Amino acid sequence: MSAPEAPHIPVLLEEVVHAAAITPGARIVDGTFGAGGYSSAFLAQGANVYAFDRDPSAIAQGAGLAGGSKGRLRLFPARFSDMASILAAEGIEAVDAVVLDIGVSSMQLDEAARGFSFRADGPLDMRMGQDGPSAADFLNEADEEEIADVIYLYGEERRSRRIAKAIVAARPLTRTGELAAIVRKALGHREGMPKDPATRTFQAIRIHVNAELDELREGLAAAEKLLRPGGRLVVVSFHSLEDRIVKQFLRVRSGQAGGGSRHLPLQDSGPAPSFARPSKAIRAGEDELDRNPRARSAVLRWAERTDASPWQEQAA
DSSP: OOOOOOOOOTTTTTHHHHHHTTTTTOOOEEETTTTTTTHHHHHHOOOEEEESSSSSSHHHHHHHHHTTTTTSSSEESGGGHHHHHHHHTTOOOOEEEEEEEEEHHHHHOOOGGOEEEESOOOOOOOOTSSSSSHHHHHHHHHHHHHHHHHHHHHHHHTTTHHHHHHHHHHHOOBHHHHHHHHHHHOOOOOOOOOOHHHHHHHHHHHHHHHHHHHHHHHHHHHHHHHHHEEEEEEOOOOOOOEEEEEEEEHHTTTTOOOOOTTOOOOOOOOOOOOOOOOOOOOOOOOHHHHHGGGGGEEEEEEEEEEOOOOOHHHHH
């Protein structure tokens, strides 16, 4: 079966396939289907793939790959945080691997009409699922303090209050080009500077509009529930906020959160570890970086599921 023509190169593809330990007949969840790059590789390894994407455009574009898979690829137009409940309704109680590629896809960034990027002017949208309040709705309706907090927390932008004040003064906003120009002016950006200061603000608003960090936390818990003992959780993230959540989840769930102070009494050790010791951070090598610059910020972490109950069930 030939792979579809994808508008981007899957990041850390060989490393992801290796980490997922795929064998013929294995059941794999691709929680972020996108252009189908990972799913295609899993199918080539003989796996049965359950692919999720909240973006209806991604699901529609994947129909051809699914149609040629002889039933080995099933597409679900849903958030990956719902994987456990959706597959349970299909009679699937456990899988061999869950793979998540966190963040916005190249397809979404490259389509100006989706409003994710300031590289080409488009409507100020940014909705991955193409439903609910848009970025324009948020920026035109939220108060200045909330906008500043979002830009500071999710964009790690120290001058968030200056940007928020400029946004409120310029309302209503409808286009990505407008927002980018406002941010650049507020921060004194000059042509030729190495990094566009609008990058952090666009990232922050996108994360907020799509509740991406909450989705990641819920998705990790869903994967913990769905994976069989010995199954693999494999996550690729692209910025520090995401990677921090993944690293902390695996650290805590593998019982490596630390033993506290020797001056304090011992505390209950808590639930049994649901994951074995996680891998160290894996990054792209120079060969891949030459082929695919998008891989520069990618971090892969994986861990193997133990036979302990999911933490929510252990605490119940």
